[in-house]
Amino acid sequence: MRKLPLSIAVLAACLSLAACGGRNAETEGMPQAGLGGQGAMEMLEGTVMLTGSEPVVMVTLRASQGGSVNLTGALRDELARLSGARIEVHGTMRSEGRRTMEVMEYRVTSVNGETPYVGVLVRRDGGIWIDGEQPVRLVDVTSDLRSQIGAKIWVVGPRTADGVRPQSYGVIREP
Numbered sequence: 001m002r003k004l005p006l007s008i009a010v011l012a013a014c015l016s017l018a019a020c021g022g023r024n025a026e027t028e029g030m031p032q033a034g035l036g037g038q039g040a041m042e043m044l045e046g047t048v049m050l051t052g053s054e055p056v057v058m059v060t061l062r063a064s065q066g067g068s069v070n071l072t073g074a075l076r077d078e079l080a081r082l083s084g085a086r087i088e089v090h091g092t093m094r095s096e097g098r099r100t101m102e103v104m105e106y107r108v109t110s111v112n113g114e115t116p117y118v119g120v121l122v123r124r125d126g127g128i129w130i131d132g133e134q135p136v137r138l139v140d141v142t143s144d145l146r147s148q149i150g151a152k153i154w155v156v157g158p159r160t161a162d163g164v165r166p167q168s169y170g171v172i173r174e175p
Helices: 005-014 076-080
Strands: 041-053 056-063 068-072 088-097 101-108 117-124 127-132 137-138 152-156 168-173
Touching: 041 076, 041 101, 056 076, 056 088, 068 076, 076 101, 076 168, 137 168
Parallel strands: 068 101
Antiparallel strands: 041 056, 041 088, 056 068, 088 101, 117 127, 117 152, 127 137, 152 168
């Protein structure tokens, strides 16, 4: 009897859809996980940090659950601008030499220990608003902040009867 090389044996095993993480009657409707448990959406919380040095700067999450995870994907540049902030990220874990998550969405939970208002800065009803998950009117807006109309920002400050008075803000995505 002839023995098959390992690569042919693996290929033969992968011809079964279930063995390759494909769909069948047993797996239909379940989250799709790739080989090695990769591919399923996961959630992590932690603090964003920029690590490395030019020309290779990585956006890293120091996870509350322990360890660090490199953050990648279309939202990477936004996440880089949140260095020092606490966030919650949802994405797909990958193995690329170190723990890596391709981020699909995120939520900023804390900036300098305070809960921020996050959204796009817009003009509405004669005022300046943050149009986000929780729309909020801003009061006493500086000309510097006003120049950011159209940008995705975070703002922290006290709430007044008329809205939120920005004490500090950061631009997450340019207008």
